[in-house]
Amino acid sequence: MADQTELYTLLSLIRHAEQKILDVYTSDVMQCPVHLSIGQESVAVALCAHLRHDDLKIGTHRSHALYLANGGDLVAFFGELLGRACGCSRGYGGSMHMIDAAHGLVGTTSIVGGALPIAVGLGLSVRRPRVAAVLLGDAAADQGVFAESVNYAQLRKVPLVFVCENNRYSVYTPQCVRRAVHPAAVAKAFGMETHEFSIEVANDVFALYERLADPIARMRQGGGPVFIECSTVRRYDHNGVCDDIAAGFRDPAERELFDQFCPMKLARRQIPPDRADAIDAAVRACVEQAYAQALASQETVLEYSHASAGIDTTL
Ligand SMILES: Cc1ncc(C[n+]2csc(CCOP(=O)(O)OP(=O)(O)O)c2C)c(N)n1
Ligand SMILES: [Mg+2]
Structure with missing residues (x-):
């Protein structure tokens, strides 16, 4: 069981690590694209608090929260973004390709939907009480591939939480012009157990942590797959x-939603301010130290060249 301090510390870690990216990114010191999790950090934190290090996980291009919530090393995190040999993918993958095999993070992928069939395979490969x-x-x-993955996971009762x-x-394309029904409705149509959480719950790390306990425990004990939206x-x-x-690409209501349901703000309302401040200060120091260490470390040397791959470039 994770306590409030552990959950808040991870939330704060993700927020401050991404704040560091915001601070340095325009200097071009990081050469890879970054997809920030700010505003949605609570989901990965609440999920990972119910997962073991030998459970297998896979994520998307928006990978930072999953990598850090799952216990990923902070120097290896910044090292990956900075193209350093100490990076979690040796500096070759960048922000979208985070790997942490020691903690069961098989990878994150930039192909939208690409993680889904791989996740079904991961679920087929583990034996309960391990899950994917x-x-x-x-x-x-x-x-x-979403419908195919959900169908097959349900058919085979794969221990996989989506x-x-x-x-x-x-x-910049809103869901209302892309989808007739929301994602959980599809999983439900295939007979899967589904749980849908409003932003009030999903962005409240403590509330979401509580709500995920039973579904994940049931799956671990022998139940079939679960879909959480x-x-x-x-x-x-x-x-x-x-x-x-602010630039006009999304509905201004999104900014109001963030102001109202920022995961850090919701969490801080529920813990004593001096405890939250102390955690934030310690986290900020760790972030600065890890960033400096990664920045000072050896750059990734590209081993690949056309010549080493045997490609004749004279043609
Ligand atoms: C197969 C494929 N199509 C299109 C893209 C381009 N693309 C990258 S991220 C993205 C949107 C992903 O949205 P969502 O899955 O909702 O994740 P979010 O970025 O909102 O976290 C798209 C269309 C891609 N990477 N892969
Ligand atoms: Mg999206």
């Missing part, structure tokens, strides 16, 4: 550090 988990965005449900971070957008909100641009809401 996949984080997906709402646009992953727009792909045909967790949809529904921020209502695929880049969390309504949440993305604060910054789809990719990068700009404010796409």
Whole structure:
């Protein structure tokens, strides 16, 4: 069981690590695209608090919260973004390709929906009480492979929890012009156990942690797959550090949703301010230290070249 301090510390860690990215990104020190989780960090934290390190997990391009909530090393996190050899993918993958095999994070993928069939395979490969988990965005449900994956997981009673971070957008395209029904309705149609959480619950890390306990425990003990849909909100641009809401690319109501349901704000209302301040200060120091260490470390040397791959470039 995770307590409030543990959950808040992880929430704060993700927020401050991404705040560091916001601070440095425009200097071009990070050469990879970044998809920030700010506004939806609570989902990964609540989920991972119910998972073991030998459970198998896979995620999306918006990978930072999953990697850090799952216990990923902070130096390896910044090292990956900075293209350093100490990065969790040795600096080759960048923000969208986070791996942490020691903690069961098989990877994160930039192909929308691409994680879904792999997750079904992960679920087929584990034996209870181990389970598998996949984080997906709402646009992953727009792909045909979504229905195939949900169907097969349900048919074979695969121990896999699908967790949809529904921020209502695929880049700048709202869900209302893309989908006739929301993702959980599809899973339900295939007979899967589904749970849908409003943003009031999903962005409240303590509330969501409580609500996920029973479904995940039942699956671990022998139940079939579970589909969790969390309504949440993305604060910054789809990719990068700009404010796409202020720039007019998304509905201004999204900004109001963030102001009302920011996961840090909701969590801080429920714990003593001096405890939250102390955690934030300790987290900020860790972030600064890890960033400096990663920045000072050896850059990734590209081993690949056309010559080493045997490709004749003279043609
Ligand atoms: C198969 C495929 N199609 C299109 C893209 C381009 N693309 C990258 S992220 C994205 C939107 C993803 O939205 P969602 O799954 O809801 O996740 P979010 O970014 O909202 O977290 C798209 C269309 C892609 N990477 N892969
Ligand atoms: Mg989305």
